[in-house]
Amino acid sequence: MVFYSYYIKNLRPKILFPDKNLIDVILGSMGVRTNFYEVLSSxxxxxxxxxxxxxxxxxxxxxxxxxxxxxxxxxxxxxxxxxxxxxxxxxxxxxxxxxxxxxxxxxxxxxxxxxxxxxxxxxxxxxxxxxxxxxxxxxxxxxxxxxxxxxxxxxxxxxxxxxx
CATH class of the missing domain: 3.60.15.10 (Ribonuclease Z/Hydroxyacylglutathione hydrolase-like)
Incomplete structure (x- = not known):
């Protein structure tokens, strides 16, 4: 979804997740760069x-x-x-x-x-x-x-x- 949003829709999706570092590691291990999305971490x-x-x-x-x-x-x-x-x-x-x-x-x-x-x-x-x-x-x-x-x-x- 992040790749689709970033490359096809030219959007930087907002992801709600309580642990920014963890979601960055998870997505990063799949090749998703942090500039492709924004994490609302709370x-x-x-x-x-x-x-x-x-x-x-x-x-x-x-x-x-x-x-x-x-x-x-x-x-x-x-x-x-x-x-x-x-x-x-x-x-x-x-x-x-x-x-x-x-x-x-x-x-x-x-x-x-x-x-x-x-x-x-x-x-x-x-x-x-x-x-x-x-x-x-x-x-x-x-x-x-x-x-x-x-x-x-x-x-x-x-x-x-x-x-x-």
Whole structure:
């Protein structure tokens, strides 16, 4: 996306990421020079536009030891959405937010296989953690070939659809 923006659209995209040095290293290892983009580096950011104000907050989460991962909390028009990113856990902050109504929607990295050191969150664990009456707020995403879409729907979760 950075290359496309820079070379095709003649734009220098702005990237929201809480650790500028880390994103510079990651993109640099792919050949992306720092003058191709701008990093807005903050754990909390407010994006203002004529049409809306959106608050964006990054929350560290677990995935694999060698790759840092962040979830993102979006607040817009009185609604709050938490996007887990690649994660094999759900923090108490998110669980309590769903329970108390301070988080309206949870997009959770979900997979169909359960094994030790899984970098993604197993659907069976999700069903144990989220009460049935709150599952309509949860959207399963990341979905691997072993993920059973029908089972997730029967459990009361939503499943994101790939847009083609």
């Amino acid at each position: 754990v909390d950011t407010v994006i203002k536009n004529n049409d809306f104000n959106m608050e964006v907050s990054f929350r560290k989460c677990s995935h694999v030891d060698s790759i840092p991962s962040y979830g993102v909390l979006f607040k817009l028009d009185g609604s709050t959405l938490y996007y887990s990113g690649d994660s094999n856990s759900i923090s108490n902050f998110v669980l309590e937010g769903l329970e108390k109504g301070s988080i309206d929607f949870l997009y959770q990295d979900t997979c169909g296989i359960d094994y030790s050191e899984n970098p993604h969150f197993y659907l069976g664990r999700l069903a144990k953690l989220i009460k049935p009456e709150l599952r309509h707020k949860v959207y399963c995403m990341h979905i691997d070939p072993e993920f059973n879409r029908d089972e997730a729907l029967e459990l009361g979760f939503n499943v994101v659809e790939a847009v083609k």
